[in-house]
Amino acid sequence: xxxxxxxxxxxxxxxxxxxxxxxxxxxxxxxxxxxxxxxxxxxxxxxxxxxxxxxxxxxxxxxxxxxxxxxxxxxxxxxxxxxxxxxxxxxxxxxxxxxxxxxxxxxxxxxxxxxxxxxxxxxxxxxxxxxxxxxxxxxxxxxxxxxxxxxxxxxxxxxxxxxxxxxxxxxxxxxxxxxxxxxxxxxxxxxxxxxxxxxxxxxxxxxxxxxxxxxxxxxxxxxxxxxxxxxxxxxxxxxxxxxxxxxxxxxxxxxxxxxxxxxxxxxxxxxxxxxxxxxxxxxxxxxxxxxxxxxxxxxxxxxxxxxxxxxxxxxxxxxxxxxxxxxxxxxxxxxxxxxxxxxxxxxxxxxxxxxxxxxxxxxxxxxxxxxxxxxxxxxxxxxxxxxxxxxxxxxxxxxxxxxxxxxxxxxxxxxxxxxxxxxxxxxxxxxxxxxx
Amino acid sequence: xxxxxxxxxxxxxxxxxxxxxxxxxxxxxxxxxxxxxxxxxxxxxxxxxxxxxxxxxxxxxxxxxxxxxxxxxxxxxxxxxxxxxxxxxxxxxxxxxxxxxxxxxxxxxxxxxxxxxxxxxxxxxxxxxxxxxxxxxxxxxxxxxxxxxxxxxxxxxxxxxxxxxxxxxxxxxxxxxxxxxxxxxxxxxxxxxxxxxxxxxxxxxxxxxxxxxxxxxxxxxxxxxxxxxxxxxxxxxxxxxxxxxxxxxxxxxxxxxxxxxxxxxxxxxxxxxxxxxxxxxxxxxxxxxxxxxxxxxxxxxxxxxxxxxxxxxxxxxxxxxxxxxxxxxxxxxxxxxxxxxxxxxxxxxxxxxxxxxxxxxxxxxxxxxxx
Numbered sequence: 001x002x003x004x005x006x007x008x009x010x011x012x013x014x015x016x017x018x019x020x021x022x023x024x025x026x027x028x029x030x031x032x033x034x035x036x037x038x039x040x041x042x043x044x045x046x047x048x049x050x051x052x053x054x055x056x057x058x059x060x061x062x063x064x065x066x067x068x069x070x071x072x073x074x075x076x077x078x079x080x081x082x083x084x085x086x087x088x089x090x091x092x093x094x095x096x097x098x099x100x101x102x103x104x105x106x107x108x109x110x111x112x113x114x115x116x117x118x119x120x121x122x123x124x125x126x127x128x129x130x131x132x133x134x135x136x137x138x139x140x141x142x143x144x145x146x147x148x149x150x151x152x153x154x155x156x157x158x159x160x161x162x163x164x165x166x167x168x169x170x171x172x173x174x175x176x177x178x179x180x181x182x183x184x185x186x187x188x189x190x191x192x193x194x195x196x197x198x199x200x201x202x203x204x205x206x207x208x209x210x211x212x213x214x215x216x217x218x219x220x221x222x223x224x225x226x227x228x229x230x231x232x233x234x235x236x237x238x239x240x241x242x243x244x245x246x247x248x249x250x251x252x253x254x255x256x257x258x259x260x261x262x263x264x265x266x267x268x269x270x271x272x273x274x275x276x277x278x279x280x281x282x283x284x285x286x287x288x289x290x291x292x293x294x295x296x297x298x299x300x301x302x303x304x305x306x307x308x309x310x311x312x313x314x315x316x317x318x319x320x321x322x323x324x325x326x327x328x329x330x331x332x333x334x335x336x337x338x339x340x341x342x343x344x345x346x347x348x349x350x351x352x353x354x355x356x357x358x359x360x361x362x363x364x365x366x367x368x369x370x371x372x373x374x375x376x377x378x379x380x381x382x383x384x385x386x387x388x389x390x391x392x393x394x395x396x397x398x399x400x401x402x403x404x405x406x407x408x409x410x411x412x413x414x415x416x417x418x419x420x421x422x423x424x425x426x427x428x429x430x431x432x433x434x435x436x
Numbered sequence: 437x438x439x440x441x442x443x444x445x446x447x448x449x450x451x452x453x454x455x456x457x458x459x460x461x462x463x464x465x466x467x468x469x470x471x472x473x474x475x476x477x478x479x480x481x482x483x484x485x486x487x488x489x490x491x492x493x494x495x496x497x498x499x500x501x502x503x504x505x506x507x508x509x510x511x512x513x514x515x516x517x518x519x520x521x522x523x524x525x526x527x528x529x530x531x532x533x534x535x536x537x538x539x540x541x542x543x544x545x546x547x548x549x550x551x552x553x554x555x556x557x558x559x560x561x562x563x564x565x566x567x568x569x570x571x572x573x574x575x576x577x578x579x580x581x582x583x584x585x586x587x588x589x590x591x592x593x594x595x596x597x598x599x600x601x602x603x604x605x606x607x608x609x610x611x612x613x614x615x616x617x618x619x620x621x622x623x624x625x626x627x628x629x630x631x632x633x634x635x636x637x638x639x640x641x642x643x644x645x646x647x648x649x650x651x652x653x654x655x656x657x658x659x660x661x662x663x664x665x666x667x668x669x670x671x672x673x674x675x676x677x678x679x680x681x682x683x684x685x686x687x688x689x690x691x692x693x694x695x696x697x698x699x700x701x702x703x704x705x706x707x708x709x710x711x712x713x714x715x716x717x718x719x720x721x722x723x724x725x726x727x728x729x730x731x732x733x734x735x736x737x738x739x740x741x742x743x744x745x746x747x748x749x750x751x752x753x754x755x756x757x758x759x760x761x762x763x764x765x766x767x768x769x770x771x772x773x774x775x776x777x778x779x780x781x782x783x784x785x786x787x788x789x790x791x792x793x794x795x796x797x798x799x800x801x802x803x804x805x806x807x
Contacts, residue, residue, distance in 0.1 A: 046716035047732075085508060086711065272718070280715035281733065288713050295701030296469030296691070296729035297717060306723055309716040312470075312732055313701060325716070 015094065015132040017152055017209070019063050020123070021054055022116055023140035024071030029260045031385040032394035032410050033360055037076040040140030042264075043343045043361070045271050045280060046311040046326050048289045049080055050258065051140040055096075056287045059087050061148035063136060065094035067126055069119050071101055071112060086290045094130070099123050117229035121219045127212065135215060137208040137231065143267055143278070144205075144255035145285050151209055154249050161214040161244035164188065164236070165207035165251050177203035178232045180248045188246040191236045202248050204232060205255060214244065254278040262388040265358060268324045268341050272307050291327070302333055318348070332367070340372075349401065356407070359393045366401035374406040377428035386410060386428075438553040439573060440633070441481040444537055445474055445561030446494035453677075453684060455802035456780055460499040462678035463491075463561030466763050466781075468691040468700070469731040469746050472503055473677050474561045475510075475709045476700075478519075482510045483705035484569040486557060490520040490547050492540045493561075503710055510708045520547060536649025542640040548633055556636050558651070560627040562678035564687050565670075566699060566707070567628070572668050576630045582663040583635075585609060585656060586628035588670050597679050599625035599652050601667060609665045614652045623667065625652065626674055673699060685778060685798055688744045688761050691729055714747050722753050731764070738768070752787065759795070777801065 027039025034042060040051035051068075058066050066089060070077055083089075084096035101112050101122070113119035120127075120137065127135060134155065136148055146165070155163040166180050174195070180202045181190040192198070208231060215235075222229045222238055229235065239246060254277050258264040270278055280287060297310055300317040308320045313328040318335035326344040331337060334351040341358045348354065349367030356372045365371070372391050379386035386392060386408040394412035399405070403420045406427030413433030417423065425431055445463035453462060463474040474491070481489045489512065493500055500521075507519035522544045524534055534540035541548070541558075548556065555576070557569045567586075576584040587601060600619040602611040613620065629651065631639075639655055648654035656665060673696055675687040690696045700707050714732030719725070724739040731747035738755035745751075746763045752770035760777040768774060769787035776793035780803040785791065789807050793799030801807065 086713070274720050281718070281735065286713055287715070291711060291713070293701075293706045293708055294470055294711070294714075294732060295697075295707075296731050298692070298694075298697060298729050299725040299727070301727050303726060305719040305725060307721055308719050310719065311716040320719075 015065050015130050017063060017134040017136055017148075018065040018067065018094075018127065018130050018132045019054075019058050019136040019138055019148070020120055020127070021051070021058075021066055021068045021138045021140055022119060023051055023068050023077060024074075024113055024119065025139075025141060026072040027141065027259060029385055030258075030264060031261060031382065032392050032412050033261075033264075033358065034073075035394055035412065036073055038070065038072045038074060038140075039259075041073075041077045041080060042258075043326050044143060044258065044264075045268060046309050046324050047291065048287060050143060051077065051080070052287055052289045053143050053145070054138045054140060055081075055087050055089070056285075056289075057144075057146050057148060058136075058138075059089065059288070060285050061146075063148055064089065064091060065130060065132075066096045067099045067123065068096060068140075069099045069113065069123065071119075074098075074100065080290050082290065086288045088288075097126070099126060115226070115228040115230040115233075117219060117231050117235045118223060118227065120215075121223045121229060124216065124219065127216075132212050135210050135212045137206075137210065139206040141259065142205065142207075142255060142257050144251075145253065145278075145287075146207070146251060146255075148209075151207070151249055154247070155209045155211075158185075158187075158247045159245065160209075160247050161211055161239055162236070162246045163209045163249050164246065165205045166202040166248045167205050167251055167255055169201050169203045171198070171201050174198035174201045174203065180204060182248050186248040186250065188236075188240065188248050191232065191240065193232055202250070205251060206231075214239075218242075261358065261386060261390055261392060265341065265356075265388075265390055269322070269339075271324065272309055272322060274307075294327075300333075303331075318350075326361075343395075356389055357391045357393065360395040360397070362396045363393050364396075364398040366399055366403075368402045369399055369405070370403075371399070371405040372407055373404060374427045376407050377426075379408045379410060379430060380428050381430050382410070439484075439486050439555035439557050439569065439630075440548075440551050440553045441486045441489035441569075442541060442547075442556060442558045443474065443477050443481070443489060443491045443561045444540065444558065444627075445491050445500060446534055446540055453681065455800055456681070456684065456778070461493060461561070463493070464500040464503060465562065465677045465684060466746055467564060467677060467688060468697075469729045469744055470712075471707060471709045472500075473564060474500065474503070475707055476564050476566070477559045477561055478510045478512075479705070479707045480559075480565070480567050480569060481557070482512065482708065484557075484567075486569060487512065488518060488520075488551065488553070490522055490544065491561065492522045492534070492544060494524055494534050494540070506710070509710045522547070536654075537651040538640060538654060539644055539649035541636070541651075542644040542649075545637060545640060548637050548640075551633060554632060556629075556631055556633050558629040558631070560676070560678075563626065563674060563676045564690075565626070565672060565674040566705075567670065567672065568705075569628075569630070572628075572630050575668050576666070579607075579666045580664065581666040582631070583656070583659075583665045584630040584668050585612075585665060586626045586630075586670050587623050587667045588626055588674055589622055590624050591622050593622075593624075595619040595622065595624050599627070599656070601625060603667050607667045607669070609656070609660050609667055612652065612657045612660055612665075614650075614657070623669075625656075626670060627652075629656075630668075681778070681798065681800060682796065685761065689742075691744060692727055692742065697729070712747060723751075738770075738772075746781075760798070780805075783807070 023040040027034045089096040256267040294312040297314040303316040304319040310325045311327040317333040318331040330347045332350040335348045339356045343361045345362040352369040376389045389407045391409040400417045405425045410430040512519035723736040730745045733748040737753045738751045740757045755772040757774045763781045765782040773790040784806045
């Protein structure tokens with residue numbers, strides 16, 4: 001392999017392990033929430049975006065060289081990451097690098113990243129330039145805290161070609177995951193994607209460490225056959241068939257793929273429990289984020305906040321119960337917000353009542369609106385996405401005074417009173433106003 | 437018009453702030469849930485496009501230098517300009533502590549000499565205000581002033597701790613008295629000065645060797661006839677935390693007023709502070725909070741009324757906090773009552789304890805106390 005070091009051979013910048021964070025996915029099952037942004041940029045837990053979790057895990061584990069692979073709607077992600085200041089990833093050597101699809105010489109049209117492994121394949125040059133011993137592959141879609149240095153120790157101890165982090169899932173759910181079948185000491189002998197009759201309950205978390213020289217070889221071979229080369233579908237089975245050593249690393253803590261509206265809502269609600277199973281208040285494993293300036297929050301006279309988490313800059317004059325609020329949300333007098341997730345900059349007018357809703361950034365609800373009422377009828381257009389009673393509003397959506405909105409509704413854009421027959425949007429309806 | 441900044445953060449206020457200032461300079465006093473006093477002048481500098489700023493400090497600078505350890509939060513992390521922190525040092529010619537405001541700049545005169553910007557903006561580090569210094573420089577130029585002093589009409593306030601000035605019909609300063617026993621007007625200096633860099637250098641090189649060390653007394657008052665010294669009338673919000681316990685208490689409680697809070701936190705340009713990466717505030721089942729600002733990372737199980745809570749404060753079940761200021765990391769156990777109190781950082785109150793101050797005379801506990 002051609003070795004090249006940015007700092008010359010005398011430099012001490014050799015990286016034992018670098019991370020490659022796959023952040024290009026759309027997350028289409030999150031519906032209107034990912035209309036304008038990639039899934040890793042979706043807000044989570046009030047202050048954070050989903051990508052903050054793997055990024056913070058990296059720096060907390062001592063991995064200071066992170067390549068972030070973007071593709072779908074990367075603008076917000078790029079703004080959020082910047083030069084990596086919030087994570088101390090603004091470094092002289094290493095730090096964070098955004099890796100976007102690009103045109104390569106001899107191939108004038110350029111290639112999108114066609115699969116997870118193909119994305120890494122297209123960035124072999126970047127990895128070679130950093131000359132690591134090991135490469136950590138992460139996904140920007142998951143919420144968890146993990147010490148990757150322990151994963152690396154495990155990988156080195158077993159002298160593996162690849163180590164795959166796995167979660168023990170309930171047997172009845174195993175058929176929804178990529179399952180690792182192992183024998184003694186968790187050595188993997190078989191991988192099955194969503195098996196009908198699972199032989200084990202060890203689900204892949206999409207977190208891998210590869211010995212770079214081994215992965216490099218397989219990537220080059222596999223991409224000749226599969227232009228959409230994928231770690232689960234192609235790379236892992238190929239390595240197994242070549243007889244390479246692959247081990248499963250059992251992770252026993254909180255891990256959530258917040259891939260659907262319901263699981264996204266559930267994972268947020270986990271944080272408001274008196275003793276949450278996912279604790280953001282620990283000092284030794286902080287989650288860092290790009291917060292801008294962080295003014296205090298104000299609870300006014302008549303304000304009532306219970307069983308909720310509320311972020312910087314919020315102004316609350318009404319009631320907030322069992323909810324998660326991002327920064328700079330304003331709840332006016334007499335308004336009631338229950339079981340809901342309100343993202344940055346949302347405003348709720350006087351006397352409005354909101355139940356089980358997710359509002360994306362800068363939503364604006366007028367006064368005396370009722371949202372999330374009526375029967376639980378699945379959404380007419382996208383019943384697979386909106387079916388658990390949660391009404392979802394996309395970013396910059398506004399709702400006029402006095403309307404009644406049902407369950408499983410989807411709203412997007414500036415709506416006005418004429419859009420609501422009898423001031424009503426019944427359960428399961430969609431109201432999408434494209435911007436002019 | 438290009439300018440450099442000087443923030444005088446060396447004031448010793450232990451006499452006036454007592455226990456609260458024993459571990460920190462007045463400029464490092466925590467204010468408004470998540471700021472320190474110096475964030476306000478520093479952000480004003482940054483927002484006025486002054487990107488080279490010296491902070492001159494002397495008393496208890498540890499928490500101040502810690503706060504300033506990275507200049508990126510105020511956008512001063514640059515190749516051109518940046519943030520300088522000057523503390524007293526010993527050289528072969530000089531082993532003095534700073535003997536006054538003018539002396540503290542004089543001892544760092546190379547900062548002025550090595551710059552090439554036309555003007556210097558000098559401000560104290562313990563005042564809470566929002567100001568675009570560019571407007572004052574414009575005024576300074578338009579008035580053809582030698583020095584401009586920012587002032588504010590303070591009707592019905594105690595002016596005996598401030599500099600009080602008398603102005604002629606053109607707002608030229610005709611008299612200036614520092615800490616007067618009998619104030620002759622209600623126009624007080626805010627300790628903010630605009631002066632040309634070269635004039636400041638020549639004045640300092642003249643007065644300090646004469647044994648005169650104070651900007652107000654030895655430059656403004658003494659030179660008021662020789663130089664054209666004008667007052668700029670500022671009408672916005674201004675308060676100082678260095679003047680005493682009640683000044684500090686009131687400056688914090690001012691953040692509960694919507695117009696003042698919005699001015700600092702919601703209206704551009706914003707006040708910056710060091711990022712601490714705290715999670716959201718968690719309100720559990722027993723939480724009841726009214727008329728209170730709270731900093732990130734706090735956990736509330738009890739009642740809080742008309743108070744200022746900083747970051748990472750814990751309030752236990754069935755506890756009541758009223759009219760109080762609780763700084764970062766305070767821990768209030770279950771079944772406690774806290775009224776009219778100022779708790780410095782990390783004060784721990786065990787279950788069932790009661791602490792009462794009185795209105796106008798809050799009880800103060802120093803950093804790390806346990807009750």
